[in-house]
Amino acid sequence: MRDLDHQVITRALAWVREGHPIWLCTVLSTYGSSPRVPGAMLVARRDGRYVGSLSGGCVEEDFLEELIAGAFDRMVTLRRYGESREESRRLALPCGGVLEVLIEHRAPDTAWLAHLEALYRALQGQHRLVRRVDVEAGAFQAFNDDAAEGPCVVRRPASVDIRIGPVLRLLLAGLSPVADVCARFSQALGHEVIVCDPRPEMREGFSVDGVTVVPLLPSAFIAAGGCHAATAVVALTHDPRIDDLAMIEAVRTEAFYIGVMGSRRTSDARATRLLRSGGLSQADIDRIHMPIGLDLGSKTPAEIALAVMADIVRAYHWRSRNAR
Numbered sequence: 001m002r003d004l005d006h007q008v009i010t011r012a013l014a015w016v017r018e019g020h021p022i023w024l025c026t027v028l029s030t031y032g033s034s035p036r037v038p039g040a041m042l043v044a045r046r047d048g049r050y051v052g053s054l055s056g057g058c059v060e061e062d063f064l065e066e067l068i069a070g071a072f073d074r075m076v077t078l079r080r081y082g083e084s085r086e087e088s089r090r091l092a093l094p095c096g097g098v099l100e101v102l103i104e105h106r107a108p109d110t111a112w113l114a115h116l117e118a119l120y121r122a123l124q125g126q127h128r129l130v131r132r133v134d135v136e137a138g139a140f141q142a143f144n145d146d147a148a149e150g151p152c153v154v155r156r157p158a159s160v161d162i163r164i165g166p167v168l169r170l171l172l173a174g175l176s177p178v179a180d181v182c183a184r185f186s187q188a189l190g191h192e193v194i195v196c197d198p199r200p201e202m203r204e205g206f207s208v209d210g211v212t213v214v215p216l217l218p219s220a221f222i223a224a225g226g227c228h229a230a231t232a233v234v235a236l237t238h239d240p241r242i243d244d245l246a247m248i249e250a251v252r253t254e255a256f257y258i259g260v261m262g263s264r265r266t267s268d269a270r271a272t273r274l275l276r277s278g279g280l281s282q283a284d285i286d287r288i289h290m291p292i293g294l295d296l297g298s299k300t301p302a303e304i305a306l307a308v309m310a311d312i313v314r315a316y317h318w319r320s321r322n323a324r
């Protein structure tokens with residue numbers, strides 16, 4: 001799992017356990033063009049070591065220079081980067097963008113360690129949390145987030161709420177040439193990738209570093225709790241014994257994306273089969289993307305995988321297929 005926010009919290013935990021004070025930075029809002037979105041994080045030490053990103057490079061350098069020089073000693077600082085024309089030119093923010101960043105200076109005490117551990121568990125997929133930070137007193141807390149979607153950052157008069165959720169999990173229901181490329185694309189995007197396939201001959205030919213391979217029917221893995229709300233379940237084998245069973249189990253979960261490969265004709269036949277013998281309702285069928293992926297005119301395994309991953313990213317960010 002290589003998601004950048006996951007790396008930030010993992011490193012923050014390691015430094016706090018070693019007894020280091022840390023500075024945790026979170027993008028609260030952006031104006032104009034910005035390469036990072038609200039909720040993006042960076043963690044740093046006074047010596048300039050850091051993990052994460054706020055803007056893709058320019059703001060990080062400015063922040064670290066100030067930090068090493070002794071700035072940001074308050075428990076909580078709100079800092080706007082690129083607000084003036086001169087600063088925007090100096091930082092080379094794209095299109096005159098402006099970033100507002102929450103900078104927390106935290107001592108390595110028990111309460112802060114427990115808070116970071118809760119954030120780590122949320123990113124691991126156990127549940128979603130909201131961090132509430134008092135921007136005046138510096139107090140912090142975390143509580144369960146029951147909302148299915150919403151803005152990542154919510155400003156209040158004296159505090160800010162920051163939603164923390166699981167890393168996107170791609171669950172590949174069975175192996176195929178398209179699934180192989182999807183695994184590689186997903187890894188490059190920083191997702192957690194899990195492959196489920198009971199066929200030893202298929203597993204034997206698959207090798208992608210960092211991907212978890214489970215020698216089970218995907219349906220069995222899903223039924224055992226293999227999905228959370230940030231999971232995309234995709235079936236790409238053309239084998240109904242694998243694909244159909246995976247769909248039947250996936251619609252019973254919180255997975256945000258469920259899709260199965262096949263032509264329009266094959267998809268219509270599958271929908272009829274799942275309604276008649278799979279026990280699914282029309283509402284269940286409506287949750288399944290079939291045919292899967294964006295209509296890019298894809299033909300090769302790599303092109304199909306690109307269409308699948310693009311559609312998953314679109315859905316993850318709650319964008320409609322017609323959004324511009």
